[in-house]
Amino acid sequence: MLQLYDSLSREKRLFVPGDPARVTMYVCGPTVYNHAHIGNFRAAVVFDLLFRLLRRRFGEGAVVYARNFTDIDDKIIKASKETGAPIAEITTKYARIYDEELSAFNCLAPTAKPAATGHIAEMIALTERLVAQGFAYAAKGHALFSVGKFADYGRLSGADADERLAGARVEIAPYKENAADFVLWKPSKADEPGWESPWGRGRPGWHLECSAMIEKVLGETIDIHGGGQDLKFPHHENEIAQSACAHSGAPLARYWLHNGFLNMGADKMSKSLGNVALPRDLLKKHHGETLRFALLSAQYRQPLEWTDDLIEQSKKQLDRFYRLLAEAAPDGEADIPESVVLPLEDDMNTPEAIAGLHELRDIAMQMEGEPKRRAAARLKAAGALMGFFASAPEAWFKWTPPSDGAALTAEAIEAMLAERTAARKAKDFKTSDRIRDALAAEGVIIEDGQSGATWRRV
RNA sequence: GGCCACGUGGCGGAGUGGUGACGCAGAGGUCUGCAAAACCUCGUACCCCGGUUCAAUUCCGGGCGUGGCCUCCA
Numbered sequence: 001m002l003q004l005y006d007s008l009s010r011e012k013r014l015f016v017p018g019d020p021a022r023v024t025m026y027v028c029g030p031t032v033y034n035h036a037h038i039g040n041f042r043a044a045v046v047f048d049l050l051f052r053l054l055r056r057r058f059g060e061g062a063v064v065y066a067r068n069f070t071d072i073d074d075k076i077i078k079a080s081k082e083t084g085a086p087i088a089e090i091t092t093k094y095a096r097i098y099d100e101e102l103s104a105f106n107c108l109a110p111t112a113k114p115a116a117t118g119h120i121a122e123m124i125a126l127t128e129r130l131v132a133q134g135f136a137y138a139a140k141g142h143a144l145f146s147v148g149k150f151a152d153y154g155r156l157s158g159a160d161a162d163e164r165l166a167g168a169r170v171e172i173a174p175y176k177e178n179a180a181d182f183v184l185w186k187p188s189k190a191d192e193p194g195w196e197s198p199w200g201r202g203r204p205g206w207h208l209e210c211s212a213m214i215e216k217v218l219g220e221t222i223d224i225h226g227g228g229q230d231l232k233f234p235h236h237e238n239e240i241a242q243s244a245c246a247h248s249g250a251p252l253a254r255y256w257l258h259n260g261f262l263n264m265g266a267d268k269m270s271k272s273l274g275n276v277a278l279p280r281d282l283l284k285k286h287h288g289e290t291l292r293f294a295l296l297s298a299q300y301r302q303p304l305e306w307t308d309d310l311i312e313q314s315k316k317q318l319d320r321f322y323r324l325l326a327e328a329a330p331d332g333e334a335d336i337p338e339s340v341v342l343p344l345e346d347d348m349n350t351p352e353a354i355a356g357l358h359e360l361r362d363i364a365m366q367m368e369g370e371p372k373r374r375a376a377a378r379l380k381a382a383g384a385l386m387g388f389f390a391s392a393p394e395a396w397f398k399w400t401p402p403s404d405g406a407a408l409t410a411e412a413i414e415a416m417l418a419e420r421t422a423a424r425k426a427k428d429f430k431t432s433d434r435i436r437d438a439l440a441a442e443g444v445i446i447e448d449g450q451s452g453a454t455w456r457r458v
Numbered sequence: 459g460g461c462c463a464c465g466u467g468g469c470g471g472a473g474u475g476g477u478g479a480c481g482c483a484g485a486g487g488u489c490u491g492c493a494a495a496a497c498c499u500c501g502u503a504c505c506c507c508g509g510u511u512c513a514a515u516u517c518c519g520g521g522c523g524u525g526g527c528c529u530c531c532a
Contacts, residue, residue, distance in 0.1 A: 074530095
């Protein structure tokens with residue numbers, strides 16, 4: 001029984017899809033104009049976990065997960081003007097990097113990755129319908145959604161439009177009939193990209209693409225719509241309004257999920273504050289799986305302090321698991337123990353699930369032989385559900401950060417290890433300890449075991 | 459100003475009306491030539507003040523503190 005906290009009803013609800021044979025999920029993806037930051041990745045990783053949970057419960061082929069790329073937007077236009085690079089070049093590049101980096105975080109590829117520029121016709125058609133039905137109007141080259149026509153407006157974010165405006169700091173555009181109305185379509189200047197439309201040459205507003213692409217790729221009412229907490233208003237509020245009005249009131253999504261933020265010290269991590277950590281940089285120093293573990297170390301709706309210490313702690317925990325997997329090669333298929341599945345299906349309580357992994361490790365560690373290998377298989381299966389343990393243990397412990405160009409090669413380490421083994425055999429502990437210290441200084445730890453010495457990187 | 463979160467031990471972070479998860483770090487021990495790993499043991503944590511209750515960290519009210527959102531985009 002999968003329970004999810006629905007932001008719209010503000011309660012944890014049993015998840016029941018509209019059609020168990022086709023479970024649909026849409027997650028707001030990045031605007032591809034520069035590198036994503038690790039806070040953006042929290043959403044991607046959290047919904048990757050949910051994707052995995054849904055696939056387990058409903059079947060791999062039964063879950064359709066779409067994550068969009070916003071590839072037309074003022075920030076992209078600005079980046080293009082500043083760098084001189086064509087828009088398509090910028091968006092293609094950053095979309096590719098985003099995908100590559102996410103796969104380093106063990107994220108599965110979404111079923112579909114629709115891009116805004118691939119759905120201009122759908123957006124125009126959706127807007128035409130809204131205008132024809134009186135939910136939207138044209139004004140000075142714009143098409144605007146008339147918020148007053150949608151009674152439920154504000155339900156997701158918990159405030160009606162008038163209240164919002166009372167505290168707003170922004171001037172109201174003169175072409176709006178009502179201050180709260182938002183843009184579906186807006187005119188493009190001559191040097192800006194644009195498409196012909198019934199309202200003149202222009203481009204879509206921010207919110208339109210999601211509604212249009214959801215309709216096209218997934219359907220009128222989807223099961224789950226996800227994104228960061230900051231998207232609740234106005235983005236998701238507007239999506240809800242557009243889609244419901246275009247679909248005779250049919251709700252856009254049955255469940256709305258919003259992940260919390262990463263904090264960097266006192267503040268939310270954000271590009272405008274400049275206090276961001278980029279996966280691009282983090283991946284130079286840390287394994288993607290370590291970063292994934294760090295992102296999942298708090299329940300997804302809670303704020304999470306993003307610190308170097310958190311990354312270190314995550315690495316050490318993964319080491320403990322991998323050590324067991326190295327000791328006892330997992331044997332055969334295994335069911336995923338309830339100690340891990342139950343917390344995950346309870347609104348993705350990842351900290352409790354991780355506690356479950358530790359418990360499985362403790363149990364397995366005390367066994368020997370075949371039972372130990374079966375216990376290891378259970379641990380591995382449980383971790384795999386969360387997107388962990390994707391590496392071979394050997395590779396995990398010998399992994400070198402890409403940034404560490406001066407790192408000792410495996411061959412050099414093996415040579416020193418052989419030297420040390422010879423010294424130990426001769427009871428020359430002074431030499432053997434010197435070699436061990438030298439390796440330790442390079443971040444290589446030696447472990448003397450029953451069957452000889454092994455090494456691993458810190 | 460409006461709305462929404464959150465405040466747990468050195469750190470990260472669950473959870474619960476009554477037996478104080480889990481991990482990291484730390485301390486002691488077993489093992490080891492010494493280590494590492496593993497294993498065992500330990501840790502006067504629940505922002506403040508009221509209230510409800512036999513009992514509150516957990517429920518209610520207030521306070522303080524922290525964070526987020528408040529549109530087309532300057």
